[in-house]
Amino acid sequence: MDITKIFSLLQPDEEEDTDTGEKQALNQAVYNNDSYTLDQLLCQERYKRFINSRSGWGVPGTPLRLAAAYGHLSCLQVLLAHGADVDSLDVKAQTPLFTAVSHGHLDCVRVLLEAGACPGGSIYNNCSPVLTAARDGAVTILQELLGHGAEVNVKAKLPVWASNIASCSGPLYLAAVYGHLDCFRLLLLHGADPDYNCTDQHLLARIPRPRTLLEICLHHNCEPEYIRLLIDFGANIYLPSLSLDLNSQYDKSTALLIQARATPRSLLSQARLVIRRSLCHTSQPQAIDQLDIPPMLISYLKHQL
Structure with a gap:
């Protein structure tokens, strides 16, 4: 990631250096969920020129980000109708879509995606909407993101020198660790890699011993259904370097893996x-x-x- 580029994107314009009454009025209308007043203000050029200005409370962002954070759908639609930048960044390099996903506002997510929001969020932010939805178990939001072309094997953006097991842990890993079986299955249905949930071979090569999803599920005592799904979706059942002693006591998940190793897949x-x-x-x-x-x-x- 180009740090200089990130800071240049987040630098406020000269007109943003001063907290103007126009910006306050826009934010207040959004905060109050007053879409009528917001529409009336944006019909005036002196207000509309601040439609993409970052300001406000907490994490400074655009009015669109504020609407996405509060789930004020009607205000969000008014802002988009008046030409708000659907992928504008806040000071954390997060888009309004990322904000809507983080707060679980499904309707706002749908409207933003239909308006052309990038389903992967910002390339300058370390996280992504898909990772957040998978971690939170927001299966309907995850379905919307994947349906609009979001990367199913996405990973957190970290410098190459910081490569470790966590850096190649994608949404499938998060869904398993946090116990969201419906998200886990949905990701596999959309083509998530069942072995590592990471398709970056260069990254995997830098890690001394990357852990497969099968290992992770067994390590975290996931329900047997997670193991069954990985096997059904083609996970390499011989990758885990586990000592599976047939004569010892083992749980149902381990038993499934042992059975899969002993039984050839059907032609179907x-x-x-x-x-x-x-x-x-x-x-x-x-x-x-x-x-x-x-x-x-x-x-x-x-x-x-």
Whole structure:
């Protein structure tokens, strides 16, 4: 990341150095959820020129960020209608979409995405909306983000020299550790890598011993369903360097992994994996519904049988 570029983006304009009455009026209208007054103000040029100005309380941001934070949908729609920058940054390099996701405002998330907001948030922020939604278990918001093309194997942005296990831990890892099975399954359905949830081979090579999702789920005592899903979605069951002694006592999750190692995949299961991987390689994991095959096979490919 270019630190100089980040600071230049976040430097206020000369007109932002002074706390003007116009900016205060815009923020107050948003704070009060008074979309009518907000619309009337923005019809006047002396107010509209501050539509993308960062100011306010707490974390200075634009009026759009404030509307996203409070979930004031009508104000958010008015601001967008008057040309507010949908991907404007606050002082933490976070977009209004990131703010809406962080506060769990689904309707605002939908409107921002439909207005063209980048589903991945800002490239200058270390986190992303997908990581936040997966951590919080916001499955409906996660569905919206992924449906608008958000990266399913996204990872936190850290300098290369700071590479460690955490730096390649994507949303699938967070969903497992925080116990959000519905998010875990949704991410796999959208093509999340079931081995490391990281496709950056250069990053993985810098880590002495990266841990697979199977290892992480076993280590955190996740429910057996997490292991079953990883196996069904093609995780390499021989990657975990675990001592799985058949003669010792083991839990249900470990038993599933032992059984999978002892039982070859069915031809039907292998065919499903090949088809899904082919679609993921073309960045179209949701194109299954467009395949000219019987509905029962569609359901099987979508893990609904």
